[in-house]
Amino acid sequence: MTALSDQPARDRVEGDTSATLFVEAGAGTGKTYALVRRLSTLLLVDAIPIEQIAAITFTEKAAAELRDRLRVYLVDERDKGAPLADKALAGLDTAAIGTLHSFALRLLSENPLEAGIPPRATVQQDTAASAALDALWQECALLLFGQGPSASREGDLARAVDEVLDSGVSPTAFHELVEALHRDWDRLPTDPLHDGTPLPSTPDLSEVIAAATAIVGWKEACQDESDLLYATLGKHETWLENLHTSLADPTASPTWSELLGSPESAGRGGKGANWGGKEVLDEIKGEIRQLPATCEKIMLEYWTPRIQLIVDALTVVVRRHANQRQRRGTLEFHDQLVLARDLLHVPQVRERVREQYRRILIDEFQDTDPIQLDLAELLTNAVDGSGPESGRLFTVGDPKQSIYRFRRADISTYLRARGSDDSTESGVEVERLSTNFRCSRAVLDWVNEVFTEILVPSEGIQPEYRPLEAAPGRPPHDPAHGPAPFVFRSEERPRSARLMPATRMCGTGPRPLMSPGSSPPPSKRDGPTSPKPGSRHR
Structure with a gap:
Protein backbone atom coordinates (compact mmCIF):
# COMPACT_ATOMS: atom_id res chain seq x y z
CA MET A 1 0.00 0.00 0.00
CA THR A 2 1.39 3.40 -1.00
CA ALA A 3 2.17 5.59 1.99
CA LEU A 4 0.58 9.02 2.19
CA SER A 5 2.94 11.94 1.74
CA ASP A 6 1.52 13.56 4.88
CA GLN A 7 1.54 10.36 6.95
CA PRO A 8 4.13 11.69 9.45
CA ALA A 9 1.83 14.64 10.16
CA ARG A 10 -1.15 12.29 10.58
CA ASP A 11 0.82 10.16 12.99
CA ARG A 12 1.62 13.19 15.15
CA VAL A 13 -1.98 14.42 15.04
CA GLU A 14 -3.29 11.07 16.23
CA GLY A 15 -0.59 10.06 18.67
CA ASP A 16 1.61 12.94 19.83
CA THR A 17 -0.67 14.19 22.59
CA SER A 18 2.17 15.83 24.51
CA ALA A 19 2.61 18.51 21.82
CA THR A 20 0.63 21.70 21.27
CA LEU A 21 -0.41 21.33 17.65
CA PHE A 22 -1.98 23.71 15.16
CA VAL A 23 -3.16 21.48 12.33
CA GLU A 24 -4.02 22.93 8.93
CA ALA A 25 -6.29 20.50 7.12
CA GLY A 26 -7.65 21.26 3.66
CA ALA A 27 -11.07 20.19 2.45
CA GLY A 28 -11.57 16.43 2.29
CA THR A 29 -8.35 15.56 4.15
CA GLY A 30 -10.09 13.64 6.95
CA LYS A 31 -9.83 16.11 9.81
CA THR A 32 -12.85 14.68 11.67
CA TYR A 33 -11.27 11.22 11.48
CA ALA A 34 -8.03 12.71 12.82
CA LEU A 35 -9.92 14.39 15.67
CA VAL A 36 -11.59 11.10 16.60
CA ARG A 37 -8.26 9.29 16.61
CA ARG A 38 -6.61 11.95 18.79
CA LEU A 39 -9.52 11.88 21.23
CA SER A 40 -9.30 8.10 21.40
CA THR A 41 -5.57 8.31 22.17
CA LEU A 42 -6.26 10.73 25.01
CA LEU A 43 -8.99 8.45 26.38
CA LEU A 44 -7.57 4.98 25.83
CA VAL A 45 -3.80 5.47 25.89
CA ASP A 46 -3.22 8.54 28.08
CA ALA A 47 -6.11 7.50 30.36
CA ILE A 48 -7.47 11.04 30.60
CA PRO A 49 -11.10 10.90 31.79
CA ILE A 50 -13.58 12.11 29.20
CA GLU A 51 -14.90 14.61 31.77
CA GLN A 52 -11.55 16.42 31.59
CA ILE A 53 -11.63 16.92 27.82
CA ALA A 54 -13.39 19.72 25.91
CA ALA A 55 -13.84 19.33 22.16
CA ILE A 56 -15.20 22.53 20.60
CA THR A 57 -16.74 22.61 17.13
CA PHE A 58 -18.29 25.37 15.03
CA THR A 59 -21.83 24.00 14.63
CA GLU A 60 -24.16 21.70 16.56
CA LYS A 61 -24.30 19.40 13.54
CA ALA A 62 -20.51 19.03 13.52
CA ALA A 63 -20.55 18.35 17.27
CA ALA A 64 -23.17 15.62 16.87
CA GLU A 65 -21.16 14.01 14.06
CA LEU A 66 -17.96 14.09 16.13
CA ARG A 67 -19.73 12.54 19.12
CA ASP A 68 -21.32 9.80 16.99
CA ARG A 69 -18.10 8.90 15.22
CA LEU A 70 -16.20 8.81 18.51
CA ARG A 71 -18.89 6.51 19.92
CA VAL A 72 -18.55 4.10 16.98
CA TYR A 73 -14.76 4.07 17.34
CA LEU A 74 -14.92 3.48 21.10
CA VAL A 75 -17.39 0.61 20.66
CA ASP A 76 -15.03 -1.02 18.16
CA GLU A 77 -12.13 -0.59 20.55
CA ARG A 78 -14.17 -2.03 23.41
CA ASP A 79 -14.97 -5.08 21.30
CA LYS A 80 -11.23 -5.46 20.71
CA GLY A 81 -10.65 -5.49 24.47
CA ALA A 82 -9.64 -1.87 25.20
CA PRO A 83 -9.95 -1.66 29.01
CA LEU A 84 -10.87 2.06 29.23
CA ALA A 85 -13.43 2.13 26.42
CA ASP A 86 -16.43 1.36 28.64
CA LYS A 87 -15.61 4.21 31.01
CA ALA A 88 -15.27 6.65 28.09
CA LEU A 89 -18.54 5.48 26.56
CA ALA A 90 -20.36 5.92 29.89
CA GLY A 91 -19.43 9.61 30.01
CA LEU A 92 -19.71 10.39 26.31
CA ASP A 93 -23.26 11.78 26.32
CA THR A 94 -22.48 14.35 29.01
CA ALA A 95 -18.97 15.18 27.79
CA ALA A 96 -18.03 18.71 26.78
CA ILE A 97 -18.30 18.04 23.04
CA GLY A 98 -20.21 20.89 21.42
CA THR A 99 -20.11 24.42 20.11
CA LEU A 100 -18.13 27.23 21.65
CA HIS A 101 -21.37 28.75 22.94
CA SER A 102 -22.45 25.53 24.63
CA PHE A 103 -19.03 25.22 26.28
CA ALA A 104 -19.26 28.82 27.49
CA LEU A 105 -22.73 28.16 28.93
CA ARG A 106 -21.37 25.05 30.66
CA LEU A 107 -18.66 27.12 32.34
CA LEU A 108 -21.20 29.72 33.45
CA SER A 109 -23.64 27.10 34.75
CA GLU A 110 -20.87 25.43 36.75
CA ASN A 111 -19.85 28.76 38.30
CA PRO A 112 -23.06 30.86 38.53
CA LEU A 113 -22.18 32.90 41.61
CA GLU A 114 -18.82 34.03 40.24
CA ALA A 115 -20.45 34.74 36.84
CA GLY A 116 -23.19 36.86 38.42
CA ILE A 117 -26.05 34.85 36.91
CA PRO A 118 -28.90 32.76 38.38
CA PRO A 119 -28.14 29.04 38.88
CA ARG A 120 -30.37 28.07 35.97
CA ALA A 121 -29.46 30.43 33.16
CA THR A 122 -31.12 29.93 29.80
CA VAL A 123 -30.28 30.87 26.24
CA GLN A 124 -32.58 33.13 24.26
CA GLN A 326 -27.12 38.76 33.00
CA ARG A 327 -29.10 39.31 36.22
CA ARG A 328 -32.13 37.44 34.88
CA GLY A 329 -30.08 34.64 33.36
CA THR A 330 -31.68 35.00 29.92
CA LEU A 331 -28.54 35.16 27.83
CA GLU A 332 -28.00 35.69 24.14
CA PHE A 333 -25.33 33.74 22.31
CA HIS A 334 -22.81 36.56 22.44
CA ASP A 335 -23.48 37.12 26.16
CA GLN A 336 -22.30 33.59 26.89
CA LEU A 337 -18.90 34.18 25.32
CA VAL A 338 -18.34 37.55 26.98
CA LEU A 339 -19.39 36.37 30.45
CA ALA A 340 -17.35 33.16 30.14
CA ARG A 341 -14.26 35.15 29.24
CA ASP A 342 -14.84 37.54 32.16
CA LEU A 343 -15.39 34.54 34.44
CA LEU A 344 -12.03 33.03 33.53
CA HIS A 345 -10.28 36.26 34.45
CA VAL A 346 -11.12 35.43 38.08
CA PRO A 347 -7.93 33.62 39.20
CA GLN A 348 -9.63 31.11 41.49
CA VAL A 349 -12.18 30.15 38.84
CA ARG A 350 -9.55 29.88 36.13
CA GLU A 351 -7.44 27.50 38.18
CA ARG A 352 -10.47 25.39 39.04
CA VAL A 353 -11.58 25.18 35.40
CA ARG A 354 -8.02 24.41 34.25
CA GLU A 355 -7.97 21.46 36.62
CA GLN A 356 -11.34 20.33 35.35
CA TYR A 357 -10.50 20.55 31.62
CA ARG A 358 -6.97 19.31 31.01
CA ARG A 359 -7.23 19.07 27.22
CA ILE A 360 -8.88 21.55 24.83
CA LEU A 361 -9.47 20.60 21.19
CA ILE A 362 -10.89 23.23 18.82
CA ASP A 363 -12.20 22.48 15.34
CA GLU A 364 -12.61 25.07 12.53
CA PHE A 365 -10.06 27.28 14.24
CA GLN A 366 -9.75 29.47 11.13
CA ASP A 367 -13.08 31.02 12.18
CA THR A 368 -11.83 31.94 15.62
CA ASP A 369 -12.62 35.36 17.01
CA PRO A 370 -10.75 37.30 19.71
CA ILE A 371 -13.03 36.01 22.48
CA GLN A 372 -12.54 32.37 21.48
CA LEU A 373 -8.79 32.92 21.43
CA ASP A 374 -8.97 34.55 24.86
CA LEU A 375 -10.86 31.54 26.23
CA ALA A 376 -8.34 29.12 24.75
CA GLU A 377 -5.38 31.05 26.13
CA LEU A 378 -6.91 31.43 29.58
CA LEU A 379 -7.50 27.67 29.78
CA THR A 380 -4.22 26.45 28.28
CA ASN A 381 -1.48 29.04 28.77
CA ALA A 382 1.24 28.47 31.32
CA VAL A 383 1.17 30.54 34.48
CA ASP A 384 4.27 32.48 33.42
CA GLY A 385 2.56 33.52 30.16
CA SER A 386 5.04 31.68 27.96
CA GLY A 387 2.31 30.15 25.79
CA PRO A 388 0.18 27.00 25.94
CA GLU A 389 1.27 24.29 28.36
CA SER A 390 2.56 21.35 26.40
CA GLY A 391 -0.26 19.17 25.13
CA ARG A 392 -3.12 21.20 26.57
CA LEU A 393 -4.24 22.78 23.28
CA PHE A 394 -4.97 21.22 19.91
CA THR A 395 -6.56 23.11 17.02
CA VAL A 396 -7.48 22.15 13.49
CA GLY A 397 -8.61 24.40 10.67
CA ASP A 398 -8.08 25.60 7.15
CA PRO A 399 -7.11 29.29 6.94
CA LYS A 400 -8.26 29.62 3.32
CA GLN A 401 -11.79 28.73 4.44
CA SER A 402 -12.08 31.63 6.88
CA ILE A 403 -15.31 33.29 5.76
CA TYR A 404 -17.09 34.36 8.93
CA ARG A 405 -15.74 37.86 9.43
CA PHE A 406 -19.28 39.07 10.08
CA ARG A 407 -19.13 36.92 13.23
CA ARG A 408 -15.88 38.57 14.32
CA ALA A 409 -13.83 35.78 12.74
CA ASP A 410 -10.49 37.32 11.90
CA ILE A 411 -7.86 35.45 9.92
CA SER A 412 -5.16 37.71 11.36
CA THR A 413 -6.11 36.44 14.84
CA TYR A 414 -5.63 32.88 13.62
CA LEU A 415 -2.29 33.66 11.99
CA ARG A 416 -0.98 35.38 15.12
CA ALA A 417 -2.06 32.47 17.30
CA ARG A 418 -0.47 29.95 14.94
CA GLY A 419 2.80 31.79 14.52
CA SER A 420 5.28 30.99 11.77
CA ASP A 421 6.34 27.50 10.76
CA ASP A 422 9.83 27.90 12.22
CA SER A 423 8.82 29.72 15.40
CA THR A 424 9.34 27.77 18.63
CA GLU A 425 9.00 30.63 21.11
CA SER A 426 5.25 30.06 21.70
CA GLY A 427 5.55 26.30 22.02
CA VAL A 428 3.12 25.83 19.12
CA GLU A 429 3.96 23.41 16.33
CA VAL A 430 2.25 23.42 12.92
CA GLU A 431 1.33 20.25 11.01
CA ARG A 432 -0.52 20.04 7.71
CA LEU A 433 -2.80 17.43 6.19
CA SER A 434 -2.73 17.68 2.42
CA THR A 435 -4.04 14.34 1.10
CA ASN A 436 -7.58 14.73 -0.19
CA PHE A 437 -9.85 11.68 -0.09
CA ARG A 438 -12.92 13.38 -1.51
CA CYS A 439 -12.14 14.56 -5.04
CA SER A 440 -10.79 13.02 -8.20
CA ARG A 441 -7.29 13.75 -9.38
CA ALA A 442 -8.55 15.85 -12.31
CA VAL A 443 -10.64 18.07 -10.04
CA LEU A 444 -7.76 18.58 -7.62
CA ASP A 445 -5.41 19.52 -10.47
CA TRP A 446 -7.92 22.17 -11.56
CA VAL A 447 -8.42 23.48 -8.02
CA ASN A 448 -4.70 23.73 -7.40
CA GLU A 449 -4.04 25.55 -10.67
CA VAL A 450 -6.82 28.09 -10.18
CA PHE A 451 -6.44 28.86 -6.49
CA THR A 452 -2.66 29.01 -6.52
CA GLU A 453 -3.17 31.98 -8.83
CA ILE A 454 -6.17 33.57 -7.10
CA LEU A 455 -5.20 33.21 -3.44
CA VAL A 456 -2.15 35.46 -3.37
CA PRO A 457 -0.62 35.57 0.14
CA SER A 458 -0.74 38.87 1.98
CA GLU A 459 0.70 39.17 5.47
CA GLY A 460 -2.00 39.24 8.13
CA ILE A 461 -4.78 39.14 5.53
CA GLN A 462 -4.57 36.18 3.16
CA PRO A 463 -2.60 33.00 3.88
CA GLU A 464 -0.78 31.22 1.10
CA TYR A 465 -2.59 28.52 -0.84
CA ARG A 466 -1.22 25.05 -0.19
CA PRO A 467 -2.01 22.48 -2.91
CA LEU A 468 -4.07 19.39 -2.12
CA GLU A 469 -2.83 15.98 -3.17
CA ALA A 470 -4.95 13.16 -4.53
CA ALA A 471 -5.12 10.05 -2.40
CA PRO A 472 -3.01 7.12 -3.68
CA GLY A 473 -4.82 5.01 -6.21
CA ARG A 474 -6.88 7.86 -7.62
CA PRO A 475 -6.63 7.38 -11.40
CA PRO A 476 -5.79 10.20 -13.78
CA HIS A 477 -8.53 11.69 -15.94
CA ASP A 478 -10.11 9.25 -18.38
CA PRO A 479 -11.33 10.96 -21.60
CA ALA A 480 -13.98 8.26 -21.88
CA HIS A 481 -15.74 9.85 -18.90
CA GLY A 482 -15.96 13.28 -20.54
CA PRO A 483 -13.77 16.35 -20.89
CA ALA A 484 -11.31 17.16 -18.15
CA PRO A 485 -11.81 20.30 -16.03
CA PHE A 486 -9.96 23.20 -17.58
CA VAL A 487 -9.16 26.83 -16.85
CA PHE A 488 -10.70 29.28 -19.30
CA ARG A 489 -8.59 32.40 -19.54
CA SER A 490 -9.63 35.63 -21.20
CA GLU A 491 -6.89 37.23 -23.24
CA GLU A 492 -8.74 40.55 -23.33
CA ARG A 493 -7.54 41.56 -19.87
CA PRO A 494 -4.18 41.17 -18.18
CA ARG A 495 -3.85 38.62 -15.41
CA SER A 496 -3.99 41.23 -12.65
CA ALA A 497 -7.30 42.55 -13.99
CA ARG A 498 -8.78 39.04 -14.08
CA LEU A 499 -8.06 38.73 -10.39
CA MET A 500 -9.67 42.04 -9.45
CA PRO A 501 -13.18 40.69 -8.77
CA ALA A 502 -11.82 38.23 -6.21
CA THR A 503 -9.67 40.96 -4.68
CA ARG A 504 -12.64 43.27 -4.34
CA MET A 505 -14.74 40.54 -2.83
CA CYS A 506 -12.13 39.82 -0.17
CA GLY A 507 -11.33 43.47 0.56
CA THR A 508 -14.73 45.13 0.64
CA GLY A 509 -15.37 46.66 4.03
CA PRO A 510 -18.61 47.62 5.73
CA ARG A 511 -20.25 50.89 4.82
CA PRO A 512 -20.57 53.56 7.53
Missing part, protein backbone atom coordinates in the same frame (compact mmCIF):
# COMPACT_ATOMS: atom_id res chain seq x y z
CA GLN A 125 -33.59 31.42 21.05
CA ASP A 126 -34.23 33.35 17.85
CA THR A 127 -37.77 34.47 18.67
CA ALA A 128 -36.93 35.64 22.18
CA ALA A 129 -33.73 37.34 21.01
CA SER A 130 -35.65 39.16 18.27
CA ALA A 131 -38.27 40.32 20.77
CA ALA A 132 -35.54 41.55 23.12
CA LEU A 133 -33.92 43.50 20.29
CA ASP A 134 -37.30 45.03 19.43
CA ALA A 135 -37.72 46.15 23.04
CA LEU A 136 -34.23 47.64 23.00
CA TRP A 137 -34.98 49.53 19.79
CA GLN A 138 -38.28 50.89 21.14
CA GLU A 139 -36.51 52.30 24.19
CA CYS A 140 -33.69 53.76 22.11
CA ALA A 141 -36.14 55.25 19.59
CA LEU A 142 -38.11 56.87 22.40
CA LEU A 143 -34.89 58.39 23.71
CA LEU A 144 -33.85 59.65 20.28
CA PHE A 145 -37.13 60.77 18.71
CA GLY A 146 -39.52 61.25 21.60
CA GLN A 147 -43.09 60.00 21.73
CA GLY A 148 -44.55 60.47 18.25
CA PRO A 149 -43.57 62.68 15.28
CA SER A 150 -44.62 65.92 17.03
CA ALA A 151 -42.73 65.25 20.28
CA SER A 152 -41.07 68.26 21.86
CA ARG A 153 -37.49 67.57 22.90
CA GLU A 154 -34.70 69.73 24.26
CA GLY A 155 -30.99 69.54 24.92
CA ASP A 156 -27.88 68.74 22.91
CA LEU A 157 -28.95 65.14 22.25
CA ALA A 158 -32.24 66.23 20.66
CA ARG A 159 -30.39 68.81 18.62
CA ALA A 160 -27.79 66.31 17.49
CA VAL A 161 -30.48 63.82 16.41
CA ASP A 162 -32.47 66.48 14.54
CA GLU A 163 -29.41 67.76 12.71
CA VAL A 164 -28.37 64.25 11.68
CA LEU A 165 -31.90 63.60 10.39
CA ASP A 166 -31.96 66.93 8.56
CA SER A 167 -28.65 66.07 6.90
CA GLY A 168 -30.30 63.14 5.11
CA VAL A 169 -29.71 60.21 7.47
CA SER A 170 -32.85 58.11 7.79
CA PRO A 171 -34.23 56.57 11.01
CA THR A 172 -33.24 53.21 9.54
CA ALA A 173 -29.60 54.18 10.04
CA PHE A 174 -30.29 54.78 13.73
CA HIS A 175 -31.80 51.30 13.97
CA GLU A 176 -28.69 49.84 12.32
CA LEU A 177 -26.54 51.74 14.80
CA VAL A 178 -28.49 50.29 17.73
CA GLU A 179 -28.11 46.81 16.24
CA ALA A 180 -24.36 47.30 15.88
CA LEU A 181 -23.97 48.53 19.46
CA HIS A 182 -26.10 45.65 20.72
CA ARG A 183 -24.11 43.12 18.71
CA ASP A 184 -20.79 44.35 20.13
CA TRP A 185 -21.92 45.60 23.53
CA ASP A 186 -18.80 44.26 25.20
CA ARG A 187 -16.65 46.58 23.10
CA LEU A 188 -18.52 49.75 24.04
CA PRO A 189 -16.46 52.37 25.87
CA THR A 190 -16.93 52.69 29.60
CA ASP A 191 -16.25 56.45 29.54
CA PRO A 192 -18.29 58.96 27.49
CA LEU A 193 -16.95 59.75 24.04
CA HIS A 194 -18.18 63.34 24.14
CA ASP A 195 -16.20 65.73 26.32
CA GLY A 196 -19.22 67.77 27.35
CA THR A 197 -18.42 70.95 25.41
CA PRO A 198 -21.47 72.74 23.95
CA LEU A 199 -22.27 71.99 20.34
CA PRO A 200 -21.58 74.86 17.91
CA SER A 201 -24.81 76.07 16.33
CA THR A 202 -23.33 76.40 12.84
CA PRO A 203 -20.29 74.93 11.15
CA ASP A 204 -17.24 77.08 10.61
CA LEU A 205 -16.97 76.99 6.82
CA SER A 206 -14.57 79.90 6.47
CA GLU A 207 -11.67 77.65 5.49
CA VAL A 208 -13.53 75.79 2.77
CA ILE A 209 -15.14 78.99 1.47
CA ALA A 210 -11.73 80.62 1.22
CA ALA A 211 -10.32 77.60 -0.61
CA ALA A 212 -13.26 77.43 -3.04
CA THR A 213 -13.11 81.19 -3.63
CA ALA A 214 -9.43 80.94 -4.51
CA ILE A 215 -10.16 78.11 -6.93
CA VAL A 216 -12.94 80.05 -8.66
CA GLY A 217 -10.65 83.11 -8.84
CA TRP A 218 -8.42 81.24 -11.27
CA LYS A 219 -11.06 81.76 -13.99
CA GLU A 220 -9.55 85.18 -14.63
CA ALA A 221 -6.26 83.54 -15.64
CA CYS A 222 -7.88 81.59 -18.49
CA GLN A 223 -7.02 82.76 -22.00
CA ASP A 224 -9.57 80.51 -23.76
CA GLU A 225 -13.00 80.03 -22.19
CA SER A 226 -13.58 76.92 -24.32
CA ASP A 227 -10.93 75.14 -22.23
CA LEU A 228 -12.41 72.22 -20.30
CA LEU A 229 -10.85 73.36 -17.02
CA TYR A 230 -12.70 76.67 -17.35
CA ALA A 231 -15.98 74.74 -17.38
CA THR A 232 -14.79 72.80 -14.33
CA LEU A 233 -14.15 76.07 -12.48
CA GLY A 234 -17.67 77.11 -13.44
CA LYS A 235 -18.97 74.05 -11.64
CA HIS A 236 -16.94 75.06 -8.58
CA GLU A 237 -18.47 78.53 -8.79
CA THR A 238 -21.97 77.03 -8.75
CA TRP A 239 -20.95 74.75 -5.89
CA LEU A 240 -19.72 77.79 -3.92
CA GLU A 241 -22.93 79.73 -4.60
CA ASN A 242 -24.98 76.79 -3.37
CA LEU A 243 -22.83 76.66 -0.24
CA HIS A 244 -23.55 80.33 0.52
CA THR A 245 -27.26 79.74 -0.10
CA SER A 246 -27.35 76.75 2.25
CA LEU A 247 -25.82 78.84 5.05
CA ALA A 248 -28.33 81.65 4.56
CA ASP A 249 -31.32 79.29 4.26
CA PRO A 250 -31.13 76.02 6.28
CA THR A 251 -34.07 74.63 4.27
CA ALA A 252 -32.28 75.04 0.95
CA SER A 253 -31.31 72.03 -1.11
CA PRO A 254 -28.61 70.86 -1.36
CA THR A 255 -27.57 71.41 2.24
CA TRP A 256 -24.10 72.47 3.24
CA SER A 257 -23.49 68.93 4.52
CA GLU A 258 -24.44 67.40 1.18
CA LEU A 259 -22.21 69.88 -0.63
CA LEU A 260 -19.19 69.19 1.56
CA GLY A 261 -19.87 65.49 1.14
CA SER A 262 -19.50 65.75 -2.64
CA PRO A 263 -17.12 68.53 -3.69
CA GLU A 264 -16.40 69.03 -7.37
CA SER A 265 -13.38 67.26 -8.83
CA ALA A 266 -10.49 68.62 -10.90
CA GLY A 267 -11.62 66.82 -14.03
CA ARG A 268 -9.26 65.77 -16.80
CA GLY A 269 -9.35 68.79 -19.07
CA GLY A 270 -7.10 71.80 -19.32
CA LYS A 271 -4.22 72.92 -21.54
CA GLY A 272 -1.22 74.66 -20.05
CA ALA A 273 -1.05 77.13 -22.93
CA ASN A 274 -4.50 78.50 -21.99
CA TRP A 275 -3.47 79.17 -18.38
CA GLY A 276 -0.04 80.73 -18.64
CA GLY A 277 1.94 77.51 -18.56
CA LYS A 278 1.81 73.96 -17.24
CA GLU A 279 3.00 75.07 -13.80
CA VAL A 280 -0.06 77.26 -13.37
CA LEU A 281 -2.33 74.48 -14.59
CA ASP A 282 -0.81 72.06 -12.08
CA GLU A 283 -1.19 74.62 -9.29
CA ILE A 284 -4.90 75.06 -10.03
CA LYS A 285 -5.53 71.34 -10.10
CA GLY A 286 -3.50 70.90 -6.94
CA GLU A 287 -5.75 73.34 -5.09
CA ILE A 288 -8.84 71.53 -6.38
CA ARG A 289 -7.49 68.16 -5.23
CA GLN A 290 -6.92 69.55 -1.72
CA LEU A 291 -10.53 70.70 -1.42
CA PRO A 292 -12.03 67.27 -0.49
CA ALA A 293 -9.60 66.93 2.43
CA THR A 294 -10.62 70.37 3.69
CA CYS A 295 -14.29 69.42 3.37
CA GLU A 296 -13.71 66.14 5.20
CA LYS A 297 -11.90 67.88 8.04
CA ILE A 298 -14.79 70.30 8.58
CA MET A 299 -17.35 67.50 8.37
CA LEU A 300 -15.47 65.52 11.02
CA GLU A 301 -15.14 68.54 13.31
CA TYR A 302 -18.86 69.26 13.06
CA TRP A 303 -20.40 65.78 13.06
CA THR A 304 -18.06 63.87 15.38
CA PRO A 305 -19.32 65.45 18.64
CA ARG A 306 -22.93 64.98 17.52
CA ILE A 307 -22.46 61.31 16.74
CA GLN A 308 -20.53 60.92 20.00
CA LEU A 309 -23.49 62.32 21.92
CA ILE A 310 -25.85 59.89 20.20
CA VAL A 311 -23.57 56.90 20.79
CA ASP A 312 -23.08 57.87 24.45
CA ALA A 313 -26.85 58.01 25.01
CA LEU A 314 -27.45 54.68 23.26
CA THR A 315 -24.54 53.00 25.04
CA VAL A 316 -26.19 53.56 28.41
CA VAL A 317 -29.38 51.81 27.22
CA VAL A 318 -27.56 48.94 25.48
CA ARG A 319 -25.37 48.24 28.52
CA ARG A 320 -28.39 48.33 30.84
CA HIS A 321 -30.16 45.71 28.71
CA ALA A 322 -27.02 43.53 28.72
CA ASN A 323 -26.80 43.79 32.53
CA GLN A 324 -30.48 42.89 32.84
CA ARG A 325 -29.98 39.77 30.72
CA LEU A 513 -23.74 53.26 9.58
CA MET A 514 -24.31 57.00 9.65
CA SER A 515 -22.85 59.30 7.04
CA PRO A 516 -24.51 62.73 7.03
CA GLY A 517 -24.90 64.17 3.58
CA SER A 518 -24.84 60.87 1.71
CA SER A 519 -28.57 60.39 1.12
CA PRO A 520 -31.61 62.56 0.38
CA PRO A 521 -33.39 64.05 3.38
CA PRO A 522 -36.30 62.03 4.76
CA SER A 523 -39.85 63.20 4.13
CA LYS A 524 -40.63 63.08 7.85
CA ARG A 525 -39.18 61.99 11.17
CA ASP A 526 -40.55 58.69 12.23
CA GLY A 527 -41.10 57.82 15.89
CA PRO A 528 -40.43 54.63 17.82
CA THR A 529 -42.87 52.65 15.70
CA SER A 530 -41.19 53.52 12.40
CA PRO A 531 -40.48 50.63 10.03
CA LYS A 532 -37.16 48.93 10.53
CA PRO A 533 -35.15 46.51 8.42
CA GLY A 534 -35.69 42.79 8.83
CA SER A 535 -33.83 40.89 11.46
CA ARG A 536 -30.41 39.59 10.52
CA HIS A 537 -29.29 36.00 10.72
CA ARG A 538 -26.56 35.19 13.17
